[in-house]
Amino acid sequence: MAKRRALIFLHKQPYPPSDSTKFRVYHSVIEQLAEYQRDVFIVTWEKANPAASAQLRSNGQFECYSLPLWQVCLNILKRAFSLRPWQVEMLYDPAIEQRFRALAEEADVIYVHTLRLGRYLEKLPLSLRRKVILDLNDSIARHYVRGWCSYPLALRLPVLLEGIKFRRYERAMVKRFEHVTIVGEDDCAYVAAREEHKRRPVVINTAVPSRQSYPAQLDADGELNLYFLGNFHYFPNREGIEWFLGKIWPQLTAQIPRLRFYLIGDAPASLRRRFRALEGIEWTGFLPEEELEALLGRMHIFISPVRIGAGIQGKIIEALFAGKPVIAAEEATLWVRHFPMLERLISRASDVSSWKGALEQILAHYDELCAELRSEQVRSFLERSFSIQSVGAHYRRLADAIIGRMPPAPHTTSTSAR
Template sequence: MPPKRILFLLHKYPYPPTDSTRFRVYWGAIEAFSGWERSFWILTWEKKDPRAEEHLRKMGALQVWNFSRWRLGGNILRRLFSWRPAQTEMLYERRIAQAFLQEAQAVDVIYVHTLRLGRYLEALDPSLRHKVLLDLNDAFSKHYLSGWRRYPLGLRGLALIEGVRFRGYERAFLRRFPHVAVVGPQDYAYLRRQLPAESLSLTQIDQCMPERPPTPAPPPQQEIGLYFLGNLYYWPNREGLGFFLRRIWPLMRAAFPQLRLQVVGRTPPAFLRRYRRVPGVVWRGFLPEAEMPAFLAQVHVFLSPVRLGAGIQGKILEALYAAKPIIAAAEATAWAEAYEPLIGLFRCAADDPPAWVEALRAILADYPAIVQAMQAPAARAHLTQHFGVAHVQSQYQTLAAYCLPPLAK
């Protein structure tokens, strides 16, 4: 019997898996079908990546369309008054859509990440919709409708409009496609509430991250090392860290003068210029994966001040695996309540700066015991049960089995 065929329709290069979304897509979804005949179509605003393309070609057939900013903007302007979200219009071109419809007939399963590529599914014959495994990743409408007020003033109206459009678009696709997945319990519950009276085939997928061995640092004495890890070109990361440096960091430094915060990740020059002279903050830039173990062995507490966004923050899971206590904004970590106990996670309301100081005080007062508890076999097993790569792969494999006709399963 010939191997089953799966087409991955993606809007970013999944390799190298350097962030939480790419990690889940690559290790959780793509590698879950290593025994299948895989092909990849990537429609992206990212620059051409020869390394990624060489790697993916070793795994299967590959086609890539790299959209320039002018091309993306032109696609949006041509459909300025569309009812669809602008992010779905910017990546849509008719000639690619026609080729996709032909390819869709030849494969057994079509994995689509995310609803940004929804326009390519609109013309799919209803008899082929069962083939689609639509990975929403996050509920985009939840992100924009709950957080538009925290965007820059000139972008708030656009964010609100995009949220309203995504809400209608998500509802339409939930009605139309029988195999839809979303990451995390909060986004799953949110989408269920959008259509409470209807029977939806919506599945919750968990996040996965590198299952790092614990890398404990010596107990804090002369210096207390906090760290932030994330791409600061991503607006929710930038907004959260900026808020933290303005409102919370001065109180922390006043209470603990020996604090030092290390910021790891690509950083826009304008953001760096604004905050580079903040006392006690070290800007490390991007760190290769090979350097992470040595870095983690020097720091004590992970900081996640992100207030916006959806899904599950992979960097928090990564810190849990590394046995680093975490102080995180409660607004973006409600998902953690579904996975309790997550030992070492301290959640604080972003608008309550003294609570962050007290959380750090509690961690430092019992630091060795907290780190030891995070390394206990039961705590490690709990993480693997819910966030391990094998667990997430099994979730995607189960969904893909539903996409196959009965005789092909």
């Protein structure tokens, strides 16, 4: 018997899974829908990646349309006064839409990531809309409306306008589709208030690697190693690091001289040059897995100064898997309240005194916190909530509901009550 067909419609190449979103799409969607023939259809501004093409062709058909930058910019300019978000307009091509419709007719399930591909979905008849799992990822509107003032001055007005457009567009598209997913309870509430929608999106947690715990011995007189792991080309990461190194770090090290801060991940040369005079900073660049594991064995506390963004910070969950207490910027940790078990393990800070206080509090209870992170209760909770398999199970349930194997998935996956 021929396999059922799942059409995976994306705006980025998911392989290699080099960031948290690609990681979830590749490992928790594409790999977890193994019972299906997985046909991947991509419309992107990225250059074609031969390694990605070869890997994705092993699962089914593969097509990738890499739009040149001039076409992306022209699409935005031609529709500058559109009520749709510019990011929805920039990837649209009528000829590609016809090809997508043909593939959609043949598919049993259609997974779409994200609303940047919304124009391709607007004209779908009800018979095809019922096949769609629309993955919002997170609320772009919430990200922009809450964080526009943190962007460079020249970008603030466009970001705010884009946020307002996305707010309208997200809510309209959620009403049109039966199977919608989103990362995080707060983002779900933002796009679909209970009183406005009969069906809320299915809340999906971010998926992270299930790392082993890497205990680090804390010497009272030795260095205290802090670290951040992420892509520094990503604006929220870069903005947070620039703020932390410029405003917090100099005063923090003046009071606690034994601090060392390791910044792990690909970083622009301009960012490294800007802070090269700071003491106690080490830029490692991107590290292969073996080198990363060796370094984690020497790290004591994970630092996340990221202040803007939406959804759940996968980098924080990954640090908890690695057995590291966390200090994070208060603005980006609202989601933690939905996971009471994690609140004691994630300290929040906003200014120099609160960062210093959080450090001192963790150091006073360091062995106790590390033991709790290694406990079976916490480890099983993390696995149950954020592992590749647990997140993938929600997509499998949605796909099975679409083809009639089982009832629809419950429309929340919050683990706050567990």
